[in-house]
Structure formats: structure tokens, C-alpha cells
Amino acid sequence: MNYSVHESSYIDNEVTIGEGTKIWHFSHIQSYSNIGEKCVIGQNVNIACNVQIGNGVKIQNNVSVYEGVTLEDNVFCGPSVVFTNDLNPRSKYPKGSSKYVKTLVKEGASLGANSTIVCGITIGKNAMIAAGAVVTKDVPNYALMVGLPAKQKGWICECGTQLDSSLVCTNCNRKYSIKEKDLVEI
Structure with missing residues (x-):
């Protein structure tokens, strides 16, 4: 075993876990999920069946990543991020996994604590979702999204610094254009 799992966590059969990944207390990794290398899965995290998680992903405490969600490399999920996979759930009329609506979180995106990601959307590369935001539509690459529902309030550099109108990062000097x-790096 080239990854670590706390003794209080459960790993179902038919799970792939990459080298150097750490899974902390009281977490559950369900069948047919795939977790990349060097990920950190926090306390009380549930990774549902068939979920795909890239390399270098950090999922903080109390997050459930439901079937239909894909997290690409280096995604950050803050504490208690909420994902959904059904736009109109009814307890009396379950749909089953073939009807789950897909969600894609692209490389390097960060989802702030207690943000809610409504299914059926794509969050762009290196986008930043503010804490508590409710995302209901696709998010462009490098967009900074805040509020309920989330609205774009600017652009964010790959390094995490908010960009001004010059679209040149004051921290790392990366340059962008729309x-x-x-937003694309130039």
C-alpha cells in the first residue's frame, strides 16, 4: 500500500488510490472511485461510487463528493463544500445513477468553505469560488465568483491573487488577456 488511510476510515472494493495520498479520520471511499496521487482527503469525507479525482486534490473536512462529479488535478475543496447530482430529487421517485447530472471542476479550481455547487455545470480552470457562494451556472477559467447565486466579481491569477484591470498579477507577474x-495566460 503506497498511500495512507486512518484506521477509522472505510475503503470499499474496486477503488483505485494513487501513491502518496492521505485519507484521514472517518472517511468513506466507495466502490469504483478513482483517487489520484498525492491527494489529501480530510476528516469525514465521503467519495461516492464512480467519482474521478485527479492528482494533488485537497478535500477538506465534511465534504461529500457525489457520483457524477469529476475533480481534475490540483482542485481544492474547502470545508463543508456541497455538491449535488440531481436537479429535482424526490425521495419517493429515485432516479438511479444513470440519471445523475454531471459536474466537472477543472484543474486548479478552488471551492471555498460552505460553497454549494449545483450539478450540471463546469467550473473553469483555476477559477475561485468564494466561501458560501452558490454556483448555478458554468464558471469561466480564472473567474472569481461570489454570492448567492454566484456572480463573477473579477479575475483571479493561477497563484490565487485577484487581478486588477491590467490583468497582470501583482504577485507573480503572470499576464492574461480576455x-x-x-481569461487566458499570455
Whole structure:
């Protein structure tokens, strides 16, 4: 075993876990999920069946990543992030996994504590979702999203610094331009 799992956590059969990944207390990794290398899965995290998680992902305490959600490399999920996978759930009329609505969180995106990610959307590369925001529609690459529902309040550098109108990072000097409603590094 080239990863570590706290003795209080459960790992179901048919799970792939990459080298150097750490799974902390009271977590549950369900069947057919795939977790990349060097991930950190915090306390009380549930990774549902068939979930795909890239390399270097950090999932803080009390997050459930439901079936239909894909997290690409280096995604950060703050404490108590909420994912959904059904737009109109009814206890009396369960749909089953074939009807779950897919959600994609692209490489390097950060989801703040207690943010809610409504299913059926894509969160762009290196986007930043503020704590408590409720995301109901697709998010452009490098967008800074805040509020309920979440609205774009600017752009964010790959390093996490909010960009001013020059689109040049004051921290790492990366330069960006807007192309087709997305920010691209130049």
C-alpha cells in the first residue's frame, strides 16, 4: 500500500488510490472511485461510487463528493463544500445513477468553505469560488465568483491573487488577456 488511510476510515472494493495520498479520520471511499496521487482527503469525507479525482486534490473536512462529479488535478475543496447530482430529487421517485447530472471542476479550481455547487455545470480552470457562494451556472477559467447565486466579481491569477484591470498579477507577474469570455495566460 503506497498511500495512507486512518484506521477509522472505510475503503470499499474496486477503488483505485494513487501513491502518496492521505485519507484521514472517518472517511468513506466507495466502490469504483478513482483517487489520484498525492491527494489529501480530510476528516469525514465521503467519495461516492464512480467519482474521478485527479492528482494533488485537497478535500477538506465534511465534504461529500457525489457520483457524477469529476475533480481534475490540483482542485481544492474547502470545508463543508456541497455538491449535488440531481436537479429535482424526490425521495419517493429515485432516479438511479444513470440519471445523475454531471459536474466537472477543472484543474486548479478552488471551492471555498460552505460553497454549494449545483450539478450540471463546469467550473473553469483555476477559477475561485468564494466561501458560501452558490454556483448555478458554468464558471469561466480564472473567474472569481461570489454570492448567492454566484456572480463573477473579477479575475483571479493561477497563484490565487485577484487581478486588477491590467490583468497582470501583482504577485507573480503572470499576464492574461480576455478571449471569448475566458481569461487566458499570455
